[in-house]
Amino acid sequence: MPDSLLYAVALVANLTGLAWLALSMDVHWEQVRGPVPAPRRTVVLLRWLGAVVVASSLAVCLSVDHGSMASLVWFMVLAGSALTIAFTLAWKPRLLAPLVAWVRGGDASPARQG
Amino acid sequence: MATITASRLHIVARIAAGTVGSYAFTWGFIALGIGLLFAAGMPFHDAEALGYILGFIVLLVAFLWAFCAASLVRVWLVLAGGGALMAGAASLVQKALL
Amino acid sequence: MFPNFRLSMAWLHTWFGLVLGFVLMVVFFFGSLSVFDREIDRWAIPQSRFEPQPMPSFDRILLPVFKDMKPTPEAIEQARSRVDGPMAETFPVQRWGAYTTHRDPVLGLFSGHELPHAKNKDDSVFGTRTIDPRTGAALPDDHLKIGSQFFYPLHYSLHLEWKNLGYWIVGFAALAMMVALVSGVVMHRKIFRELFTFRPKKHTQRSALDLHNLTGVVALPFHFIFALSGLVIFGGIYFPVTHTQLEPLYELHEKHEAQETGLPHEKAGVPATLASVDAMVAEAQRRWAAKGMAGDVGFLAVQHVGDANAYVSVYRAGTDRVTLTGEGIHFKGSTGELIREDPPVTVVAGINNFLTGLHLQHFRHWLLRWLYVLGGLSGCVCIATGFLFFVEKRKRQHAKQAVSGARWVDAFAVTTVTGMLIATFSMLIGNRLLPTDLPARGTMEQYLFWGAWVLACAHAIWRTAPMGEARMSPAWAEQCWTAAALAVAAVLLNWVTTGDHLLRTIGSGYWPVAGVDLALLAAAALAVVAARRLRRRALGPSVQAKAARSPEVANA
Numbered sequence: 175m176p177d178s179l180l181y182a183v184a185l186v187a188n189l190t191g192l193a194w195l196a197l198s199m200d201v202h203w204e205q206v207r208g209p210v211p212a213p214r215r216t217v218v219l220l221r222w223l224g225a226v227v228v229a230s231s232l233a234v235c236l237s238v239d240h241g242s243m244a245s246l247v248w249f250m251v252l253a254g255s256a257l258t259i260a261f262t263l264a265w266k267p268r269l270l271a272p273l274v275a276w277v278r279g280g281d282a283s284p285a286r287q288g
Numbered sequence: 289m290a291t292i293t294a295s296r297l298h299i300v301a302r303i304a305a306g307t308v309g310s311y312a313f314t315w316g317f318i319a320l321g322i323g324l325l326f327a328a329g330m331p332f333h334d335a336e337a338l339g340y341i342l343g344f345i346v347l348l349v350a351f352l353w354a355f356c357a358a359s360l361v362r363v364w365l366v367l368a369g370g371g372a373l374m375a376g377a378a379s380l381v382q383k384a385l386l
Numbered sequence: 387m388f389p390n391f392r393l394s395m396a397w398l399h400t401w402f403g404l405v406l407g408f409v410l411m412v413v414f415f416f417g418s419l420s421v422f423d424r425e426i427d428r429w430a431i432p433q434s435r436f437e438p439q440p441m442p443s444f445d446r447i448l449l450p451v452f453k454d455m456k457p458t459p460e461a462i463e464q465a466r467s468r469v470d471g472p473m474a475e476t477f478p479v480q481r482w483g484a485y486t487t488h489r490d491p492v493l494g495l496f497s498g499h500e501l502p503h504a505k506n507k508d509d510s511v512f513g514t515r516t517i518d519p520r521t522g523a524a525l526p527d528d529h530l531k532i533g534s535q536f537f538y539p540l541h542y543s544l545h546l547e548w549k550n551l552g553y554w555i556v557g558f559a560a561l562a563m564m565v566a567l568v569s570g571v572v573m574h575r576k577i578f579r580e581l582f583t584f585r586p587k588k589h590t591q592r593s594a595l596d597l598h599n600l601t602g603v604v605a606l607p608f609h610f611i612f613a614l615s616g617l618v619i620f621g622g623i624y625f626p627v628t629h630t631q632l633e634p635l636y637e638l639h640e641k642h643e644a645q646e647t648g649l650p651h652e653k654a655g656v657p658a659t660l661a662s663v664d665a666m667v668a669e670a671q672r673r674w675a676a677k678g679m680a681g682d683v684g685f686l687a688v689q690h691v692g693d694a695n696a697y698v699s700v701y702r703a704g705t706d707r708v709t710l711t712g713e714g715i716h717f718k719g720s721t722g723e724l725i726r727e728d729p730p731v732t733v734v735a736g737i738n739n740f741l742t743g744l745h746l747q748h749f750r751h752w753l754l755r756w757l758y759v760l761g762g763l764s765g766c767v768c769i770a771t772g773f774l775f776f777v778e779k780r781k782r783q784h785a786k787q788a789v790s791g792a793r794w795v796d797a798f799a800v801t802t803v804t805g806m807l808i809a810t811f812s813m814l815i816g817n818r819l820l821p822t823d824l825p826a827r828g829t830m831e832q833y834l835f836w837g838a839w840v841l842a843c844a845h846a847i848w849r850t851a852p853m854g855e856a857r858m859s860p861a862w863a864e865q866c867w868t869a870a871a872l873a874v875a876a877v878l879l880n881w882v883t884t885g886d887h888l889l890r891t892i893g894s895g896y897w898p899v900a901g902v903d904l905a906l907l908a909a910a911a912l913a914v915v916a917a918r919r920l921r922r923r924a925l926g927p928s929v930q931a932k933a934a935r936s937p938e939v940a941n942a
C-alpha cells in the first residue's frame with residue numbers, strides 16, 4: 175500500500191476514534207443527537223471504541239515509518255484530528271451523526287418528532 | 289482571579305528569588321550531575337547531555353516551586369543554598385577525578 | 387504569596403504568559419516558517435531555484451573554494467573585543483566544513499580560522515560561502531537567505547547578538563512556555579471533559595478562552611517538547627558549566643578522547659598535503675552500505691587543515707530518521723587511511739540526538755513537516771487568544787477606571803500578531819522590488835522588515851483609542867486587510883519579477899516556490915475572513931441581529 179494511503183487511513187482512524195471519544199461526553203452527544211443523553215452502556219462502548227481505533231492508528235503509522243518518526247507523526251496527526259473534531263462540533267455537529275447512527279435510543283432529534 | 293495581598297515589592301522580590309534561585313539550583317544540579325555521572329563511567333558528552341536534559345526539567349520545577357513556597361527565606365535557602373552545596377560538591381568530585 | 391497552589395499557578399500563567407507571550411509569538415511564528423526555511427530561501431534567491439543536489443566532489447569542486455575562503459569582515463569585527471591588542475591581518479585556517487540536506491540546492495561551506503592573540507585560546511573566527519554545487523560558483527554574499535539566515539535566527543536569537551542577549555530572552559521565554567503549560571493544566575480543571583469544547587458563537591471572552599484551551603491542550607506534547615528541546619540545544623549557552631567550573635574535567639576528557647579515538651586534538655606543526663577526499667567519501671559510503679545503511683553524505687569536515695595531524699570526517703545524512711547525522715567515519719588527511727569508524731551511539735546519546743533532531747528536523751518527511759507547521763501555528767493561536775482573553779476580561783473594567791493597561795496590551799497584541807505578518811510580507815515584497823545588484827541588498831531587506839513592524843506598532847497604538855471606551859480596536863481589522871493585500875502583492879511580484887507564476891511552478895512540480903506562493907495566498911484568504919468577522923463583531927449586536935433576520939442568513 176502506498177505511504178500516502180496508509181497516512182490517510184491513520185488520519186481517518188484518528189478522526190473516527192476521537193469523534194467517538196468526544197461523543198461519549200453528554201455535551202457533544204447532545205450537539206449531534208439531541209437532548210436525550212446516551213445510555214451508560216453506549217458511553218462506555220464509545221470510549222473503548224475510540225481508544226482502540228486511536229491506538230490502531232499508531233500501529234498504521236508504525237507500519238510506514240520506523241519507531242521514532244512514526245510516533246511523532248501519530249502525535250501530530252492526533253493533534254490535527256482533535257482540532258478538526260472540535261471545529262466540526264462547533265460549526266457542523268450533524269456531520270458526525272453517521273458515526274453513531276448505529277446507536278439506538280437516546281435520539282430525540284426534531285426530524286423524528288415531525 | 290482572587291486578588292493577592294502581596295505588595296509590588298514582594299512580587300519583584302519573589303520573581304528575583306525564583307529566577308536567580310532556580311538558576312543557581314540548576315547550575316549546581318548540572319555540575320554535580322555531570323561530575324558524578326562521569327565519575328561513574330558514563331562518557332563525558334553523554335553525562336553533559338543527560339545533565340542538560342534533566343537540568344531543564346529541574347529548572348522548571350524549581351521555578352514553579354519558588355512561587356508556591358511559603359516564604360522568600362525558604363526559597364533562597366533551598367534554591368540558592370542547595371545550588372551552592374551541589375556546585376561545591378561538584379568541584380570536590382572534579383578534584384578527586386583530576 | 388498565595389493562599390493556595392492553584393492561585394499561584396494562575397498568577398504565574400497570567401503574568402508570565404502575558405509578558406513573555408510577545409516573545410513567544412515571534413519564536414513560534416518564525417519557528418513555523420523555519421520548517422520551510424530552505425524553501426523560502428529559494429523564493430528569495432531566484433538563482434537558487436533548481437533541484438536539491440547531493441554533496442559534490444570535494445577534490446574538484448569544494449577544495450578550490452575552501453582554499454580561497456577567509457573569515458568574514460563581520461566575524462572579524464565581532465571578534466575585536468575577544469583579542470588582546472591589535473587585530474591580526476591573517477588568520478591561519480584550522481578547519482573546513484560542508485553540510486547539506488535533501489532540501490538544499492545550494493551548498494553552505496564554512497571555514498574556521500585561528501584568532502591570533504585571542505583571550506580564550508580555543509577561540510576562532512569563521513568564514514562562510516554559498517556555492518552552486520554543480521559548478522562551484524559562489525552566490526553573492528549580500529543575497530540574503532531570508533528563510534535560513536533571517537527568519538530562522540530570528541526565531542532563536544531575535545537577532546540580538548550582543549552578549550547573546552537574544553538567546554537569553556528566548557531561553558527565558560521557553561522556560562515561561564513550560565511554566566505556562568504546567569500552570570495551564572493545573573488551572574484547567576475540566577481538561578478532559580472540555581477537550582473538544584469550542585463555542586465560537588459566544589462572546590469574545592468565552593470563545594477566545596475556548597480556543598486558547600483547545601490549541602494549548604491538543605498540541606501540548608508538541609509545545610512542551612519543543613520548548614524543552616530548544617533549551618537543551620543551547621544548553622551550553624545557558625549553563626556553560628563545562629567551560630567554566632568544570633573546564634579542567636572537560637580538558638581531561640578531551641585528552642582521553644583524542645587518545646581513545648586516535649583523532650588528534652592539536653595540530654602537529656608539520657605541514658602536509660591532503661590526500662583524495664573523494665576516495666575517502668567513497669570508502670565511507672561503501673562501509674555504510676556494507677552495514678545495510680547506504681546513504682548520502684550529510685556533513686564533511688577537515689580538521690587541522692594543511693597539517694600532518696589533519697583528519698577528514700564523513701558523516702551520513704539523517705534523511706531517513708530523526709537524528710541529524712551519524713555513522714561518522716574518520717580518515718587520516720595525508721594518506722586517506724581509516725582512523726576510526728564511530729561506534730553505535732549509547733542510549734543517552736540516542737535520546738539527546740532524538741530530542742535535538744526532533745527540533746531541528748533535517749529528515750525527509752513532508753507530512754511531518756507540515757504537521758510541525760500546524761503545531762507551531764496552533765501555538766501562535768494559543769498565545770494570541772491568550773492576549774485576546776486578557777484584554778476582553780479587563781477592558782470594561784479598565785475603561786471604567788480610566789486605566790490604560792488593556793489598551794496597551796491590545797496594541798502590543800496587534801503588533802505581535804498582525805504586525806508581524808505585515809513585516810514578513812513587506813520583506814518579501816522588498817526582496818522582489820529591490821534592484822538585484824544593489825550593494826548590501828540583504829541589509830536593506832532587513833531594514834524593510836523592522837521598519838514595517840515599527841509602522842505597524844505605531845498604527846496599532848494610534849488606533850487602540852476606542853479601547854478607552856471598551857470597544858474593539860479597529861487596528862485588528864485594518865491590519866488584517868493590509869496583511870492580505872501585501873501577501874497577494876508578494877505573489878504577484880514573484881510572477882512579474884521572475885516569471886515563476888503558480889501555474890508554471892505547480893505544473894513543473896517545483897514545490898518550494900509554489901508552496902511559498904500558495905501559503906501566502908492562504909494567509910491572505912485567512913486574513914480577509916478574519917477582517918470580515920472582526921468587522922461584524924465591531925459593528926455590534928444590533929447589526930448582527932439585523933443580519934440574522936435577513937433572508938440569506940435565515941436559510942443558512
